Amino acid sequence: MVTLSINGQQVQGVDGSSILEVAREHGIEIPTLCYHEALEPYGGCRLCVVELKAPRGPRLVASCVYPAEEGAVVETDSEIVHRSRRMTAELLLGAAPNAKVIQALAARMGVEKPRVSLSDNNCILCGLCVRACREIVGANAISLVNRGFTKEVSPPFEIGSNACVGCTTCVFLCPTGAIKLEEVLANRSVHHWDSDFEAVACKICGDHYLAPELAVDVEKVLSEENA
Ligand code: FES
Incomplete structure (x- = not known):
């Protein structure tokens, strides 16, 4: 087992779990799009980013592919995390402006209209x-x-x-x-x-x-x- 801190709470997870898996096991919500529990994680959409407090400063990692490590300090709700997710939501909305799931996601992140339009086929390349x-x-x-x-x-x-x-x-x-x-x-x-x-x-x-x-x-x- 590994012990880490998520949002100031000490949590435990099975060795080899991702940060996302440990967070979900403890009822901590992290939004995802390209993740599915039946499939190998891909880390493509970047919606699940969390802030990892590393010795050389904080950095953003995709929680669905990043391993939960002993002693890690993770924030899922910080300003830098929200800023990154807002940007991702805006890009996704630019790629799939007519997709209901993306519209709802963008609205939840406070994005009304994308500044760029990337395609018109609704594919977000989540894989x-x-x-x-x-x-x-x-x-x-x-x-x-x-x-x-x-x-x-x-x-x-x-x-x-x-x-x-x-x-x-x-x-x-x-x-x-x-x-x-x-x-x-x-x-x-x-x-x-x-x-x-x-x-x-x-x-x-x-x-x-x-x-x-x-x-x-x-x-x-x-x-x-x-x-
Ligand atoms: S859900 Fe983690 S990168 Fe898409």
């Missing part, structure tokens, strides 16, 4: 979709490509890839609704890039399974359930 596709689904069908202003989520060569199984985990986890799912009759189309899947029809009732053929061997699942 949740990419990590879920890799770590939960194991498909690795999409990734973050390019750098700087041209950075984006994309399948290889921006065309629907065979690796995508149409499970829609990315759609479900996207916090801003940047990745869309369309169901058109028996077909579903996932993402803003090109990937169509034909849903599987039930041989008994004729309804279509939400799981596309590639994602699940329905016959196998049903035969195992009935075995």
